[in-house]
Amino acid sequence: MALYGAIEGGGTKFICGVGNEEGAILDFISIPTTTPEETLGQAMAYFAGKGIEAIGIGTFGPIDVNPSSPAYGSVTKTPKPHWSGYDLIGHVKKHLDLPIGFDTDVNAAALGETVWGAAKGLSSCLYLTIGTGIGGGAVVEGKMVHGLTHPEMGHISVRRHPEDTYEGFCPFHSDCLEGLAAGPAVEKRWGKKAYELDASHDAWRFQSYYVAQALVNYILILSPEKIILGGGVMNQAHLFPLIRAEVQRLLNGYVYHPAVLEHIDDYIVKPGLGDKAGLSGALALAIRAAEQRK
Ligand SMILES: Nc1ncnc2c1ncn2[C@@H]1O[C@H](COP(=O)(O)OP(=O)(O)OP(=O)(O)O)[C@@H](O)[C@H]1O
Numbered sequence: 001m002a003l004y005g006a007i008e009g010g011g012t013k014f015i016c017g018v019g020n021e022e023g024a025i026l027d028f029i030s031i032p033t034t035t036p037e038e039t040l041g042q043a044m045a046y047f048a049g050k051g052i053e054a055i056g057i058g059t060f061g062p063i064d065v066n067p068s069s070p071a072y073g074s075v076t077k078t079p080k081p082h083w084s085g086y087d088l089i090g091h092v093k094k095h096l097d098l099p100i101g102f103d104t105d106v107n108a109a110a111l112g113e114t115v116w117g118a119a120k121g122l123s124s125c126l127y128l129t130i131g132t133g134i135g136g137g138a139v140v141e142g143k144m145v146h147g148l149t150h151p152e153m154g155h156i157s158v159r160r161h162p163e164d165t166y167e168g169f170c171p172f173h174s175d176c177l178e179g180l181a182a183g184p185a186v187e188k189r190w191g192k193k194a195y196e197l198d199a200s201h202d203a204w205r206f207q208s209y210y211v212a213q214a215l216v217n218y219i220l221i222l223s224p225e226k227i228i229l230g231g232g233v234m235n236q237a238h239l240f241p242l243i244r245a246e247v248q249r250l251l252n253g254y255v256y257h258p259a260v261l262e263h264i265d266d267y268i269v270k271p272g273l274g275d276k277a278g279l280s281g282a283l284a285l286a287i288r289a290a291e292q293r294k
């Protein structure tokens with residue numbers, strides 16, 4: 001069976017793996033994210049001699065995902081030191097003469113989930129990660145959503161909880177969704193690590209208030225057939241029922257579909273691919289890139 005390379009590029013680590021078209025990850029390594037040359041140098045050394053047919057890259061952004069743009073495949077303007085403007089695809093091409101699939105980590109994860117995971121068999125799904133930041137990706141009618149650039153679902157505006165006095169930490173918008181509900185916001189607001197807050201803590205009432213508002217907006221705009229919530233903060237599994245109930249409260253019967261009205265436990269779910277959603281998504285990107293070359 002043919003082998004494919006996958007890279008999940010994150011702010012703290014790059015995970016590189018080799019898998020097959022059944023979605024099996026046969027091997028992977030984790031490389032710390034330092035400078036682009038150092039990190040990608042190690043990644044390219046890993047793939048050398050592995051016999052892969054194509055490579056998929058799902059990465060943190062913002063990135064240029066427009067194939068007709070001169071900067072396609074590069075990181076665009078980011079506050080992250082060393083990475084602004086870096087040509088990721090250019091680096092990979094110097095080492096591997098293969099079809100390359102390229103997208104955001106979250107668009108890749110959404111794709112992987114529709115191919116092998118919780119949204120298998122569906123033509124749409126939304127994947128939201130709530131970690132150090134908040135990022136969302138979506139597949140609609142079988143394709144990742146792109147436009148002017150790529151979606152930036154973490155930075156939407158949400159209504160403030162009336163009891164919340166925390167100013168928010170987003171350097172661009174202060175109290176956007178990410179500024180109020182990513183892991184660092186929870187920790188700064190309460191002065192404790194998120195995993196130290198027990199299930200009855202007010203933190204989770206605030207958290208579900210914000211995340212549910214975001215999901216309601218995504219539901220109303222994109223109408224995804226499945227919503228998948230990943231990222232470190234969602235390890236707090238008790239958030240799922242809180243978020244589902246709040247989504248139903250906010251929609252108030254308006255989206256008249258059994259998925260939302262009756263089967264919401266099966267509509268807003270954790271990743272079917274677990275902590276491999278991003279890497280499997282990159283694998284799915286590689287397979288798509290190989291198919292498009294044919
Ligand atoms: N068990 C947990 N409970 C609550 N919060 C957690 C838990 N584990 C990690 N977090 C929080 O999640 C954040 C890290 O998220 P994650 O593990 O998804 O890493 P990440 O890849 O750096 O995030 P990002 O996708 O934004 O780059 C931290 O703010 C951390 O406090």
Ligand SMILES: [Zn+2]
Binds near residue numbers: 177
């Ligand atoms: Zn923001």
